[in-house]
Amino acid sequence: MNTRDLHYFVVAAEELHFTRAAEILFITQPALSKQIASLERELDAKLFVRGRGGVTLTKAGESLLPYARQIIDLDQEARGAIRNSLTAAGRLTLGFWLAPGQDLLKQIITSFAARHPETHLELRRVDWAHHGAGVENGESDVGLIWLPRGGRLTGLRCHRLGPEKVLIAMSTDHHLADRATIGPEDLAGETIFMVPTTGGVTAPRGAGLGRVRTRVVTTIDETLVGIASGLGICAFTESVARWYPHPGVTLVPFEGAEPAEYCVAWREEDESRSEVRDLVAAIVNSWKSVTETASNA
Incomplete structure (x- = not known):
């Protein structure tokens, strides 16, 4: 068990x-x-x-x-006991479902290291079944996630980094690939890739799931290969599209979809830890810097 x-x-x-x-x-x-x-x-x-x-x-x-x-x-x-011993030894773990873009990750690491040069920041990629990127079960101290529907994160605190537009990822030869935008009614009859948890790569909200087929995927690699092969389509956020480009995948804006909320999460009992607070602050500030740079490009 x-x-x-x-x-x-x-x-x-x-x-x-x-x-x-x-x-x-x-x-x-x-x-x-x-x-x-x-x-x-x-x-x-x-x-x-x-x-x-x-x-x-x-x-x-x-x-x-x-x-x-x-x-x-x-x-x-x-x-918890293991986590406390590792913290005492100068280690902190940042968990995520999908590796953030190198521009964001580099700024986070540099900013945090300036405040805590004695603390080693470990990076941990967890599967999508961990709704808090490993924070909820102690595998990670801080997590980068997309806020679940309803915004409920039992036992966790979170800070919303910002909303992201939703795009529909499909194969380059898909019949909708040439469209400027698509709406929920266009997805009728499609096979939509879903993940085990509600996150940044999931079935699009407002897609009318009663009229589509769904298929569960567990990794970004499996998702991209499946899309490029024409086995299905998937909802991506703007950051996922930027971090994981694929030559066989086309992205079309999805009109009528609720924006996805990218967040940083941590455990309630860890709010008193200065290294956790400073890592959260480093993530918030780095996200602002990267998104401002992207919007001005």
């Missing part, structure tokens, strides 16, 4: 409704069902009984629940 699956199980057990649980976890309902099914196979026991109005716990599920909570708590305590 891994703690992520146990966390999914606990949230589902508390909500007794897979769709609501998936929204809280920032994953799709099919992805949650898949992970629960995997956990049930591993334990060789059914944990839930499905019904029209939701789910109920089986005897096995009721037995697992208190132990799952204990394991999750112990995991968080262990990660």
Whole structure:
């Protein structure tokens, strides 16, 4: 068993409704069902009984629940102890889903090093299933993320760096590639790449998902190859389009989409740490500098 699956199980057990649980976890309902099914196979026991109005716990599920909570708590305590020891040794970790552009990253590192030359800043790329870029489970101290729908980040603080326009990435020979703009009605019948969490590369808001096919992707490389091969389309933010160009991909502005909010996140209990505050400040100032330079170019 891994703690992520146990966390999914606990949230589902508390909500007794897979769709609501998936929204809280920032994953799709099919992805949650898949992970629960995997956990049930591993334990060789059914944990839930499905019904029209939701789910109920089986005897096995009721037995697992208190132990799952204990394991999750112990995991968080262990990660916290390790994190504190690394901080004492002069290390801080910046997590992200997609590597920021080198212009932004260089400014962040330079600015932070000027304030904390004794602290080594580590960079950690995490998969999109970590809604806080690893901050939520202690893998990262500070994270660069796109704010989830609803703006909820349980247990985390965040600072909004700024809104970004949404573009639709498609193959260069896609029938919409020559359009100046496209709207939600143009996506009917399309296959849209989605990620396990709501972030910067996801299904576009307002796309009318009831009229499209969706396909889950897990990495930017998989996404770009799939788009260039004509297997589907995907919503990109302006910064993702700038950081990850691909010769086989065309980008068309998506009209009617809500802007994506790029944010920096950290844990509530770490607000008193000067190195965390200074890293957040370095990110905020670097983002302002890079975006101002880009807008003046």
